[in-house]
Amino acid sequence: MKIPVVKQILEANERIADQNRAIFDEKGLLVINLMSSPGAGKTTLLEKTIDALNDTLRIGVIEGDIQSSRDAERIALKGVPAVQINTGGACHLDGNMIRDTFAEMDLDTLDLLVVENVGNLVCPAEFRLGEDFKVMILSVTEGDDKPSKYPLMFRESAVLLINKIDLLPYVDCSLAKIREEAFKINPHLTVFDVSCKTGEGLDLWTAWLKKSVEANRSAQPAK
Amino acid sequence: MHEMSIAQSLIDILREEMTRHGATVLKSVRLRIGQLSAVVPESLSFCFEVITSDTDMEGAKLLMDVIPLEATCLECHKEFHIKDYSFSCPHCSSPNIETTSGHDLSIVEMEVE
Numbered sequence: 508m509k510i511p512v513v514k515q516i517l518e519a520n521e522r523i524a525d526q527n528r529a530i531f532d533e534k535g536l537l538v539i540n541l542m543s544s545p546g547a548g549k550t551t552l553l554e555k556t557i558d559a560l561n562d563t564l565r566i567g568v569i570e571g572d573i574q575s576s577r578d579a580e581r582i583a584l585k586g587v588p589a590v591q592i593n594t595g596g597a598c599h600l601d602g603n604m605i606r607d608t609f610a611e612m613d614l615d616t617l618d619l620l621v622v623e624n625v626g627n628l629v630c631p632a633e634f635r636l637g638e639d640f641k642v643m644i645l646s647v648t649e650g651d652d653k654p655s656k657y658p659l660m661f662r663e664s665a666v667l668l669i670n671k672i673d674l675l676p677y678v679d680c681s682l683a684k685i686r687e688e689a690f691k692i693n694p695h696l697t698v699f700d701v702s703c704k705t706g707e708g709l710d711l712w713t714a715w716l717k718k719s720v721e722a723n724r725s726a727q728p729a730k
Numbered sequence: 731m732h733e734m735s736i737a738q739s740l741i742d743i744l745r746e747e748m749t750r751h752g753a754t755v756l757k758s759v760r761l762r763i764g765q766l767s768a769v770v771p772e773s774l775s776f777c778f779e780v781i782t783s784d785t786d787m788e789g790a791k792l793l794m795d796v797i798p799l800e801a802t803c804l805e806c807h808k809e810f811h812i813k814d815y816s817f818s819c820p821h822c823s824s825p826n827i828e829t830t831s832g833h834d835l836s837i838v839e840m841e842v843e
Contacts, residue, residue, distance in 0.1 A: 630732050
């Protein structure tokens with residue numbers, strides 16, 4: 508006999524992501540899911556962001572890697588609470604893994620929680636964690652043809668940071684081409700050109716982030 | 731590869747449904763796989779086979795319909811296929827569109843005894 512079943516396969520993760528989101532909203536906490544290929548500059552961007560905003564925002568970080576606690580250690584050196592998730596092989600974080608960190612972090616003391624996902628331009632885009640925004644980084648050394656090759660990642664993100672622009676003289680990469688391709692897939696994308704090495708462009712990114720935290724607070728004051 | 735964890739989630743749901751309906755043999759299951767979902771049908775099929783082998787679900791067929799990306803324009807209200815991952819209305823060029831299919835990953839029906 509045939510049984511009709513109308514169920515999303517990932518409904519378990521969707522349910523947990525919704526529950527995570529409800530907890531974040533209750534606390535007036537803005538959460539971003541930071542994604543990129545390995546080496547595009549997620550952790551360095553986080554370090555620079557913390558340097559710029561730590562005096563005005565209370566920031567917490569969840570680090571996701573297959574192995575190693577290096578990234579959490581780097582963030583902890585900045586005096587910011589950081590929890591490391593080691594997936595042991597899974598190529599992305601999911602809602603369940605995020606939920607399991609709540610006991611290790613006092614979410615009530617934070618304004619902004621950044622989840623640094625596993626370095627991977629494919630899978631993290633598919634798995635909601637309960638975040639407010641997905642923020643992705645593409646570095647100029649990766650090539651300007653990447654949006655059309657990884658459409659889901661570009662479609663799902665609210666923000667694209669094009670990093671390592673200090674290397675533009677040494678690579679064949681057109682910022683205009685990245686924008687053209689990325690806007691075709693996601694016309695609502697907010698794009699920042701930055702160099703975490705020289706600091707160029709970071710002020711616009713941190714201003715956007717600060718404004719987003721403040722807007723979130725006014726929309727959902729902590730109960 | 732995460733098709734393995736997706737296959738496992740699928741099998742968990744199938745077991746639950748089989749218990750609910752008092753079924754003992756799974757003959758086939760039909761899925762909708764959206765064009766934009768980060769799932770490769772061949773990999774999912776392989777993982778499904780691996781996980782079900784040597785179990786009571788061994789031999790069950792996994793049938794997959796790949797669903798193309800479609801959208802409705804929120805400005806001119808026309809419906810269209812999204813071609814080449816270009817997410818704006820081909821009629822009026824508006825970026826304000828709503829995807830209506832092609833993003834899902836779901837079970838449609840199962841055939842049991």
